[in-house]
Amino acid sequence: MPPSAFQQGLGQTQSQQQTLSPQMRQSLEILQANTMELSQLIGQVAEMNPTLEVNDEAERLDDTPEPDAEHDLENLSEFDDTWREDQIMTMGSRQQSSDDEERREFLYNSIVAPKSLQQHLIDQLNRAAVDDEKYAAAEYLIGCIDDRGFLDEPLENLAPVSPFDFKELRAAQALIQKFDPAGVAVENLSESLLLQLQLLGRGGSLECRIIDEHLKDLARHRFSDIARDLGVSQEAVVAAADRIGELNPDPGAAFDPTSNPHVLPDLEIRKDSDGQFFASLTNEYLPTLRISNHYKDLLAKLNSDPKARKYLRDNIHEGRQIMNAVSQRQETLLKIGTEIIQRQPEFLLHGRSKMRPMTMHDIAETIGVHAATISRAVSGKYVLTPHGLMDLRAFFASGYTTQQGTEISNTGVREAIQQLVANENTAKPLSDTAIEKQLKEKGIKVARRTIAKYRDQLGILPSHLRKRHA
Numbered sequence: 001m002p003p004s005a006f007q008q009g010l011g012q013t014q015s016q017q018q019t020l021s022p023q024m025r026q027s028l029e030i031l032q033a034n035t036m037e038l039s040q041l042i043g044q045v046a047e048m049n050p051t052l053e054v055n056d057e058a059e060r061l062d063d064t065p066e067p068d069a070e071h072d073l074e075n076l077s078e079f080d081d082t083w084r085e086d087q088i089m090t091m092g093s094r095q096q097s098s099d100d101e102e103r104r105e106f107l108y109n110s111i112v113a114p115k116s117l118q119q120h121l122i123d124q125l126n127r128a129a130v131d132d133e134k135y136a137a138a139e140y141l142i143g144c145i146d147d148r149g150f151l152d153e154p155l156e157n158l159a160p161v162s163p164f165d166f167k168e169l170r171a172a173q174a175l176i177q178k179f180d181p182a183g184v185a186v187e188n189l190s191e192s193l194l195l196q197l198q199l200l201g202r203g204g205s206l207e208c209r210i211i212d213e214h215l216k217d218l219a220r221h222r223f224s225d226i227a228r229d230l231g232v233s234q235e236a237v238v239a240a241a242d243r244i245g246e247l248n249p250d251p252g253a254a255f256d257p258t259s260n261p262h263v264l265p266d267l268e269i270r271k272d273s274d275g276q277f278f279a280s281l282t283n284e285y286l287p288t289l290r291i292s293n294h295y296k297d298l299l300a301k302l303n304s305d306p307k308a309r310k311y312l313r314d315n316i317h318e319g320r321q322i323m324n325a326v327s328q329r330q331e332t333l334l335k336i337g338t339e340i341i342q343r344q345p346e347f348l349l350h351g352r353s354k355m356r357p358m359t360m361h362d363i364a365e366t367i368g369v370h371a372a373t374i375s376r377a378v379s380g381k382y383v384l385t386p387h388g389l390m391d392l393r394a395f396f397a398s399g400y401t402t403q404q405g406t407e408i409s410n411t412g413v414r415e416a417i418q419q420l421v422a423n424e425n426t427a428k429p430l431s432d433t434a435i436e437k438q439l440k441e442k443g444i445k446v447a448r449r450t451i452a453k454y455r456d457q458l459g460i461l462p463s464h465l466r467k468r469h470a
Helices: 003-017 022-032 035-048 067-073 085-090 098-109 117-127 132-142 155-161 166-176 189-199 206-219 223-230 234-245 293-301 306-343 345-350 360-367 371-378 410-422 432-441 448-457
Strands: 052-055 267-271 277-281 288-291 382-385 388-391 399-401 407-409
Touching: 022 035, 022 117, 022 306, 022 371, 035 052, 035 288, 035 306, 052 306, 117 132, 117 166, 117 371, 132 166, 132 371, 155 166, 189 206, 206 223, 206 234, 223 234, 267 306, 277 306, 288 293, 288 306, 293 306, 306 345, 306 360, 306 371, 360 371, 410 432, 410 448, 432 448
Parallel strands: 267 382
Antiparallel strands: 052 288, 267 277, 382 388, 399 407
């Protein structure tokens, strides 16, 4: 065999080692699915597996072996209760026939519920031929990407609170920036547009110069000012502006879960009769599964037909794995809700401006799972709080320590900025410097550049564009 052919074979083997087994892919689908997606998935699973029945009555999933099937089921493997990511990535798949594989692939391909941006990026990461360390860093970074496709925080802020150093996160960022949609895993709009141009082979073009040096002038159509400063004709600037207009300023828009008017909460946090907060799952929207008694009885009678017996055993095994995966998803979400109550008492009493910093790594260590599991578990999920319906990912952010020694999350800082702008004199709106000063008076020290970034994330215009004359 020629050396080149031998090397190609080695490359293919390494790529296959990164491929998830069908069982692991299904467990990840269940963990990542929101209430509506999971309800649809459960219905499809029941249609594909004759031993499963959908139980519309509200009751806890029964994931214990039935007495009359205990002998046949005692050797069936159970999912890892701690749901650790390293086991998800390394657990091997059992031997399957081509018919089994075709049936499962049909199930995955028939899922029509829209994916979140994070799920879309994870799918591409699963197909990338990377080592375990780079995979883990990229997966963590995907969990830090908001629904627009931008990073919640700069890499230098993420590195100290993550399991990875800056160099590892930077390498992971470079990998993700090659994924679809173009322009993701960046800090702001200008970086996204520049990345899109670079991927189109237009790095260093006039469009790049305009975005890098005159993005605000471009937004105000000050073409003559741009042309004069860059030493080009106004016609060239207008043509470049038209090409910039073809770029996507919101790469994650197609995956934005908030565009769905039928968002249902997966969790609810409310007070009990004693005034204490508690978390509960919104199971009323979710059908449950159970193994059919008919097929369990049939399994015990099929001693003379090994093929039929194996078919039923495999389907019951798969059914119990699915039921366990759903139970693990529910248990993980409930633990996350309980941790929010423990760590965010001021938020529950006073609202978003009192949210404290909280990272996925912190929660993962507390409840005994991998940080990537938390990232998947909160993706596209919502919680109903005393202050309205909120994206679960909004609770995971680093933050600042005030002069009084208390901590406030980035979400809390953004909320404080929004409140200041909402109460400002519209005839004399607050500049970023004025906002910085007022926050400092409240004990929150935030750089003006950071305020400008948060203001942009909130969709608040600069002060001179917010001015309204009486």
